[in-house]
Amino acid sequence: MRIEEHPVLEFKRGKKVYFTYDGEKLEGYEGETIAAALHAAGVKVLSHSDRNRPRGFYCAIGNCSSCFMEVNGVSNVKVCIEPLREDMDVKTQKGKGKIV
Amino acid sequence: MVKTAEVVIIGGGISGCAIAYNLAKKGVKDVVLIEKGYLASGATGSCGAGIRQQWGTEMNCKIAKMSCDFFETANEELQYDGDIEFKQGGYLLLASTEKEHEQFKKNVQLQNSLGIHSRMLNLEQAKEIVPHLNTEGLVSTAFYEKDGHLNPFHATEAYGRAAERLGAKIYKYTEVTDIVVENGKVKKVKTDKGDIETKIVVNAAGGHSQIIANMAGVDIPVYSERHQILVTEPLEPLLGPMLMSFSLNIYCQQVPHGGFIMGRGDDTEPRDLRVTSSWQFLDEMVKTATGILPPLKKARLLRQWAGLYNMTPDRQPIYGPVDDVEGFYLAVGFSGHGFMFGPATGLLIAESILGEEPTINIDRLNLRRFESGDLILEPSVV
Amino acid sequence: MKNVELLVIGGGPAGLCAAISAAEAGVDVLLAERDEWLGGQLVKQTHMFFGSEKQQASVRGVDIGKILVKKVEDYKNIEVMENATVLGLYEDGVVTLQQDGNYVKVHPKSVVITTGASEKTLVFPNNDLPGVYGAGAVQTLMNVYGVKPGNKVLMVGAGNIGLIVSYQLMQAGVEVEAIVDASPNIGGYLVHASKIRRMGIPILTRHTVKEAIGKEALEAAVIWELDDKWQPIPGSEKKLDVDVMCISVGLTPLSELLWQIGCRMEFVGELGGFVPIRNDKLQTSLDGIFVAGDVAGVEEASSAMVEGSLAGLSASSYLGYKIDVEKELERDYLNQLSDLRSGPVGEKIRQGLAKALISQEVTNPGQGS
Numbered sequence: 010m011r012i013e014e015h016p017v018l019e020f021k022r023g024k025k026v027y028f029t030y031d032g033e034k035l036e037g038y039e040g041e042t043i044a045a046a047l048h049a050a051g052v053k054v055l056s057h058s059d060r061n062r063p064r065g066f067y068c069a070i071g072n073c074s075s076c077f078m079e080v081n082g083v084s085n086v087k088v089c090i091e092p093l094r095e096d097m098d099v100k101t102q103k104g105k106g107k108i109v
Numbered sequence: 110m111v112k113t114a115e116v117v118i119i120g121g122g123i124s125g126c127a128i129a130y131n132l133a134k135k136g137v138k139d140v141v142l143i144e145k146g147y148l149a150s151g152a153t154g155s156c157g158a159g160i161r162q163q164w165g166t167e168m169n170c171k172i173a174k175m176s177c178d179f180f181e182t183a184n185e186e187l188q189y190d191g192d193i194e195f196k197q198g199g200y201l202l203l204a205s206t207e208k209e210h211e212q213f214k215k216n217v218q219l220q221n222s223l224g225i226h227s228r229m230l231n232l233e234q235a236k237e238i239v240p241h242l243n244t245e246g247l248v249s250t251a252f253y254e255k256d257g258h259l260n261p262f263h264a265t266e267a268y269g270r271a272a273e274r275l276g277a278k279i280y281k282y283t284e285v286t287d288i289v290v291e292n293g294k295v296k297k298v299k300t301d302k303g304d305i306e307t308k309i310v311v312n313a314a315g316g317h318s319q320i321i322a323n324m325a326g327v328d329i330p331v332y333s334e335r336h337q338i339l340v341t342e343p344l345e346p347l348l349g350p351m352l353m354s355f356s357l358n359i360y361c362q363q364v365p366h367g368g369f370i371m372g373r374g375d376d377t378e379p380r381d382l383r384v385t386s387s388w389q390f391l392d393e394m395v396k397t398a399t400g401i402l403p404p405l406k407k408a409r410l411l412r413q414w415a416g417l418y419n420m421t422p423d424r425q426p427i428y429g430p431v432d433d434v435e436g437f438y439l440a441v442g443f444s445g446h447g448f449m450f451g452p453a454t455g456l457l458i459a460e461s462i463l464g465e466e467p468t469i470n471i472d473r474l475n476l477r478r479f480e481s482g483d484l485i486l487e488p489s490v491v
Numbered sequence: 492m493k494n495v496e497l498l499v500i501g502g503g504p505a506g507l508c509a510a511i512s513a514a515e516a517g518v519d520v521l522l523a524e525r526d527e528w529l530g531g532q533l534v535k536q537t538h539m540f541f542g543s544e545k546q547q548a549s550v551r552g553v554d555i556g557k558i559l560v561k562k563v564e565d566y567k568n569i570e571v572m573e574n575a576t577v578l579g580l581y582e583d584g585v586v587t588l589q590q591d592g593n594y595v596k597v598h599p600k601s602v603v604i605t606t607g608a609s610e611k612t613l614v615f616p617n618n619d620l621p622g623v624y625g626a627g628a629v630q631t632l633m634n635v636y637g638v639k640p641g642n643k644v645l646m647v648g649a650g651n652i653g654l655i656v657s658y659q660l661m662q663a664g665v666e667v668e669a670i671v672d673a674s675p676n677i678g679g680y681l682v683h684a685s686k687i688r689r690m691g692i693p694i695l696t697r698h699t700v701k702e703a704i705g706k707e708a709l710e711a712a713v714i715w716e717l718d719d720k721w722q723p724i725p726g727s728e729k730k731l732d733v734d735v736m737c738i739s740v741g742l743t744p745l746s747e748l749l750w751q752i753g754c755r756m757e758f759v760g761e762l763g764g765f766v767p768i769r770n771d772k773l774q775t776s777l778d779g780i781f782v783a784g785d786v787a788g789v790e791e792a793s794s795a796m797v798e799g800s801l802a803g804l805s806a807s808s809y810l811g812y813k814i815d816v817e818k819e820l821e822r823d824y825l826n827q828l829s830d831l832r833s834g835p836v837g838e839k840i841r842q843g844l845a846k847a848l849i850s851q852e853v854t855n856p857g858q859g860s
Binding site for chain 1: 241342343344345347403404407408409417
């Protein structure tokens with residue numbers, strides 16, 4: 010799902026990094042967000058609401074709070090703006106966030 | 110806008126809407142309610158919306174119990190197609206000193222005698238109800254499972270719609286500009302949308318009650334004080350009851366939506382009808398709240414806001430007719446507990462206006478108590 | 492607590508220009524940006540801008556961003572705080588921020604708020620399915636990160652953003668099945684619409700979304716036609732097999748900070764929602780608090796830049812800085828805004844601004860045209 014050729018833009022991707030998504034090892038690039046890396050890997054469903062409806066991102070710039078996931082054990086992380094880092098543990102969030 | 114009305118109620122918070130509903134239900138045909146903004150746009154909509162029956166005076170216990178009983182069946186009673194979201198998770202009152210512990214014991218005894226089955230819990234028992242409670246520095250707790258919390262917007266809307274169904278008229282975004290009194294009798298209410306002739310006016314204007322009273326030439330011993338609140342992001346259920354501590358000066362509750370709502374009182378807050386927020390409140394509140402419930406350190410804050418407490422010298426409401434101006438009634442000065450008293454206010458003021466036998470005698474809450482000096486002192490307020 | 496002269500909130504086109512304009516006048520500026528980089532939404536604007544030379548017309552938005560960021564970096568009297576989200580503006584003038592997990596307080600003498608806008612959504616069954624994205628989100632995903640939003644797209648909204656993003660989707664190798672718009676007319680510029688039509692994408696006016704279909708993510712969209720009274724015509728339903736629906740129905744100002752501090756606000760539909768009442772120098776109802784860009788009313792990035800420059804100038808003057816050419820600069824900015832808002836395209840904006848400006852101080856020549 011990555012754009013390899015573009016008439017106007019050239020994508021200078023950062024260093025390749027690995028992270029886990031629900032236990033599965035995925036790759037992405039430094040400098041991109043978690044949501045972008047997941048989307049590139051074909052993952053659109055980021056959470057299930059407390060009424061068990063699937064949720065993806067909507068605005069992708071940190072305004073709408075539709076993209077919450079659990080990252081390194083922390084709930085309600087806006088993955089559309091959270092930069093991807095090596096070894097991140099990213100999980101599909103179920104329901105509202107947890108603090109315990 | 111109508112030209113005449115039997116009763117004009119000023120203020121579209123819980124009190125005003127409950128009074129309108131009760132009057133209409135008792136058959137009063139021309140009830141008019143005037144609200145400057147939208148329903149619950151003042152103190153009602155900005156309050157913590159806790160419902161507690163654990164009070165320290167007989168009067169407050171009775172009023173609170175009567176209101177709580179009503180809220181339990183309010184959705185059906187008011188035929189509301191929404192939900193007032195009454196969550197009865199109880200109130201857990203925290204005692205930090207021996208003195209507080211003794212006071213709670215006295216309160217529980219009084220409450221029990223009035224049908225409020227509250228009880229003292231030791232710290233271990235308290236932790237069974239709130240596993241994450243930090244009991245350090247606490248002596249004991251008092252608990253009543255029928256206390257709780259509800260959604261103030263839905264509750265007010267429920268009353269408002271029920272009143273309208275029974276024929277009451279509600280004018281929103283309409284501001285009262287004057288009250289005409291002739292020969293000691295109420296004649297007319299002037300608004301920015303037109304005038305209404307009436308013999309009875311009810312002042313239920315919350316934080317603005319002093320201004321409305323002055324329009325009728327009445328001076329009431331109240332002032333409005335800013336109180337602040339904050340709410341966290343919605344989180345999975347963690348806290349059942351409302352936590353409340355008088356010495357730490359905090360109430361904190363997780364609402365059904367998942368957010369933790371918390372607030373406190375502060376004598377140094379401005380008394381100029383301001384409802385802006387301060388960072389000092391935020392900083393201090395966060396320290397207190399994470400102190401009693403440490404997991405909150407991980408919660409993100411979403412929003413803070415403020416509302417007005419309409420304060421009286423004895424922290425008790427002023428109910429009923431004003432002796433000097435015939436037809437002018439007060440439902441003001443709730444001092445921070447107007448929301449939870451809403452259903453009682455509605456019924457008791459309607460009975461007072463119609464001259465009916467009162468369900469609870471509210472004579473002691475009349476304005477004249479400030480002249481006679483017969484004040485009621487409630488020991489348990491935030 | 493850190494004392495600063497001028498705090499600019501937001502490092503998008505308006506904020507960058509406000510910071511530059513104030514720094515040029517000699518003001519010490521603190522520029523707070525919540526993202527890790529400056530430029531705001533310019534980073535995803537791969538198309539060339541309209542307007543005149545002064546607003547960098549014919550330069551791609553992303554490159555305009557780079558030029559502005561470079562300028563900001565060159566000023567010694569601009570301090571940039573990246574990754575810094577402003578949390579609150581308080582009555583005593585204190586502003587709280589969160590930067591890299593730290594809680595910071597600053598006390599500015601004046602503030603320019605340029606927080607921009609957020610995308611609106613549209614109500615229809617299953618509009619929360621993953622794959623139903625804002626047009627800006629799709630733009631960010633493909634133009635900033637080089638990731639395709641999906642394979643087949645239904646674009647909802649034929650305004651400029653809808654048309655431009657459709658074009659950019661085709662550039663990225665994504666198929667655009669159709670563009671629908673509830674209005675009988677295409678809202679965007681004719682030149683964009685013609686380009687789209689030449690590429691073979693149908694633009695269906697008087698059409699809207701009936702529902703989205705899908706279990707875990709979007710699998711199809713059902714559209715239907717609207718009659719003269721904007722009512723859907725039963726039987727006109729068409730099912731489109733798309734995995735992305737791109738919602739381009741406008742933006743609304745991100746005005747929370749203005750509400751919090753107590754600026755007088757007014758609902759102006761033409762400007763996207765609640766906007767601050769302001770004078771022609773972009774000062775709000777509160778002394779020393781200025782606004783610029785989409786937060787003051789949703790417009791184009793070109794006008795956001797000019798407004799930024801104007802707000803920066805006004806703030807400098809408010810702070811007591813004597814600027815030799817102040818009157819000339821001010822006139823120039825106002826003229827530029829007037830040009831950008833001229834003609835039939837700017838009519839809606841002109842009507843909106845007339846409602847948001849404090850009337851007795853209206854001297855903006857743009858209002859009369």
